[in-house]
Amino acid sequence: MKKLIFILGFLLYVGSTNAQFKKGSPSSPSLLKGKAVYTQYCLPCHQADGGGVMNMNPPLIETTYVLGDKTQLINILLKGLNKPIVIDGDKYTNPMPAVSHLSDQQISDVLTYVRNSFGNKASAVSAAEVKAVRAKK
């Protein structure tokens, strides 16, 4: 009997962790790959919780850049960003280096991850969309 309860508990546990991923529209493999890219290329500046570092690196939590126009967002990664911006009343003047060496797939994964993490909820970014923006220059 104890064994049965254990197995039931285990199944419930597995079920609930799966459900977490199924909630959003982006598929879980894409989010997991996006998290790996984020950890390697964005986390040192924007931090694990997307909160950034005040007056140095802006937060990625519900900003107009993260949630807004995808072309602009993709271009920040392809071209970097070098203009003073104000987020939540704090000014950021450090430049962000481009990460254009990442593949279209890596950029789509990391942006889909960012748009669906840290409390953000926005549509996925596809590799085709990144490719189209890259082609325009």
Ligand code: HEC
């Ligand atoms: C060397 C530090 C650094 C790295 C690495 C970095 N960023 Fe940034 N990021 C910045 C800074 C600084 C700004 C503000 C630039 C400005 O004001 O011109 C910024 C701005 C942004 C913005 C627009 C402003 C906002 O907060 O919404 C987004 C989106 C963004 N970064 C996403 C990313 C993503 C995704 C990665 C990883 C692929 C990344 N950054 C890697 C430092 C960094």
